[in-house]
Amino acid sequence: MLKKIKGSIFLKMFLSIALILMISSLAIYGIVMVAMPQSYKTQSDRTFTIGVDQLIEELEKVTYKEGETILDQFCLKNNATVTLISKEGKQTFGDISLTEAVEEDQVGMSKTIGSAVKFTDSDETYTIMIGQQMKVVSQITEVFWRLLPWITLLILIISLIGAYICSAIFAKPVLEISRISKKMSEADTTWHCDVSRTDELGVLALSLNTMVQKLNTTMNDLETANYQLQEDIQRERKQELQRRAFFAAVSHELKTPITILKGQLESMIYRIGEYKDRDKYLPLSLHTVERMENLVKEILTISRLTSDGFRLTRTASNVKQMMQDCIISYQPLASKKKITLHLEVQAEPVLEVDKKLLEKAFSNIVGNGVLYSPEGANVTATLTESMLNVENTGVHIPEEKLTDVFTPLFRVEESRNQHTGGSGLGLYIVKNILDLHHMKFEIKNCPDGVCFTIWLNHN
Template sequence: MNKIREIIRMKRITYKLFLITSLILCSFAILIYVSLYFFLPTFYEKYKINQLQIGFEEMIEKAKDLTFQEAKPLLTEYGNKNNALLYVQNTEGIIIYSPSIHIIGDSKEPIPSKSTEINSIGRVSTNTPLNSYSINQSIQFKDGTLIINVAATLQPIDEASQVLTLFIPYISIIVIFIGIGSAYLYSRFITKPILYVSQGAQKMANLDFSEKIEVRSNDELGELSNSLNDMAINLQENIHALQQANQQLKSDIEKEREIEKKRREFFAIVSHELKTPLTTLKGQLEGMIYNIGPYKDRNTYLYKNFYIVNDMENLIREILSISKLEQHTFKPQCEEVNLSNLILAIVEKLDFFASEKDIQMIKQIAPNICVYTDCNLLEKAYKNIIHNGIMYSPRGEKVYVKLNLSKDHTNIQFQVMNTGVQIKDDDIQQIFKPFYRIEKSRNRNTGGSGLGLYLVKRVFEALAITYNVRNIKKGVQFAVTIPITNKNIDKDPHS
């Protein structure tokens, strides 16, 4: 049922055009027929009378230059040409010449034609029947003046009207067949390309661009098909672009959700990390206030509380640094930095921690290596890397700090290697996560807050620097590669 409705709906324009064309053709046929029936007799009568008058006047004019005998062919020609009864009378009313009256033998008595009524011998009545036209006028010849009579019947045109009436059924059948057939062929011819374009447009509306609309003509339909094809191409391109944008949006939303999830987890861990020292600090202070047990020794626990507050301060400072890096509006403050001098200054500051564990610091730093970057961020990252190398190395081991250009001079290589220790493969994959520590007890005497390497990761991402950590034969190597070109230094990592 729906299929039938669809076919009817698709071909509606064909039916409309067929009906309209049929009605127009039939209406014109009826109008022409009615016009012939009502106006043809009047038109013919006027035309016939006009022809008779014009011919008669021309004949009168030519007769002036001819004798009566010379004018007879002229009179005969006029009568035959206009299918009129013509005869010439003398002044006494006797017919002396007529192409339609025959004289028997030598008799001078005229014999009128069948259409002429004999009034007396040698005379003809001038009475004319209805639907006829007659002229009675004197005519001048060279040899005298005579009277000419002309009579023409108009009856045949009335008979023609009656024949038209009898012919109506036959004409109607012809008109109907020709009109309907012509309308059908015309509507099919006109609407076939329109239906084709309509079907193609319907497919495009359903986002089916598998077929192009091809109308091989230079008229409006051809222009319409070309416009629809161009629209289809533009729609495909825009839909493809929208799909890509939509996919990118979905990806961005997923990333944003992941970032938000990590942010919630991060703050949950931060709350836990702050809750423990705060609880400890509160308990010790409460013990000192009420002089309970060992807390009577206030000097000892004041120092311990100071260290706890100091650790909390460092933790909050690291959290603020990470929070600043994760802001969408953050941009590095880049400047030309002498890496050689920067690393030497960092090693010198951390040399105290190395001497406490009897760790030997071996520096292999090429001089005057410069790069365009954010000095403060890079200093924090390098300081954390070298400090971790010292803190997680056993007593009496070595820490190598190397800085040099690559062989092709396209990037700067920085390495920190500490000996006497290995990191499990599972831990290597996790050490850059916030608050992750290899030492599970989370004792502050054996490690930091777990934010150091996470801060390093965020810094290197902000500065477009690549890095990796791996176990080597004698220990652990942290390698950093800085591109010498500054294309990505000013780029916002969140954009």
């Protein structure tokens, strides 16, 4: 039980308040029980003394016979006994037993007042003894003692009820705040402190509510930041894997033509076999060098686009003119493969873009269309005010590989044969350029082939 009391502020407050109320009430009752009879006796003595003085003055103005009547009325009114003593004897007025009690010094009687009085019809001086019965004082004390058990019980009941009400009123907000603090220790922020007061406890509850709101905001921000951090980490890991794969593929792409070129040059230098005919193999070596040069240029372009300090050089550029130049540059290759290359212009948008980079992106898209389309196919570029669509017919990309075409060095044809495709960097460069321009894009299979769509941003 003691342990339970120590662990409960409600029980502590309840017992403390109940004990204080009971002790205070009993102390007040005891003080009243002692002080009230004494106060009553003191007041009665003062009143009685004044009454006796007035009685003596009045008796000295009347005859003996009239005095008897006055004494009888005084005794009846003041619950007193008067003894009138003369040479002939004594005469008592009122209750004679009071005189006997006074003579025996019984408790509860006031002291007797003695005085001399002379009536108007006599020269004799009478001795007058006046006593007052004080049973009322004893009765008051007796009533107090008789009521003490009932008063004690009433005080106990009222104290317990009052202590419970006070404890409930004062302990409730403390218990509520204690409950909240437990939730806070468990990192639970889904609570609200329902304490509507204007005192210090109310201020504390309001502070807790404000704190949890800020804590929720902070926690949400931290969760968002953590989620973003996890995404960044995953993206960084993916990019790291891509970089490793990129360097491995680049090494392979450069190693093969270098090996071929080295072999060709050595064979021509030492005039081995058919390589004695240098005029035949020098152009082949030059073609290998050109492939290596193009690959190095693409690698440098990617390095420049992905560097932290890179910024676009924007100028007002006519997209129609850029596409026309692109179509013209690929027209010879298209004619060689008997591919119809066509531009449909429905609008002439002018954009604030990095012209050289965007021309590079358009060139790679159109170039892929011409390069990967079979003979006799159609490559059509359609330009509107808000969109550029390039469609090439006669070929499809496997659906499972559509999401990988923008990965560096990815090729749909996995043999990496130089006669069946490029280096795999073209669309990766396109993606970086369009991302820098904040232009949305997508590649998908159409009924007749592959469609590459760009949504143009008008800044």
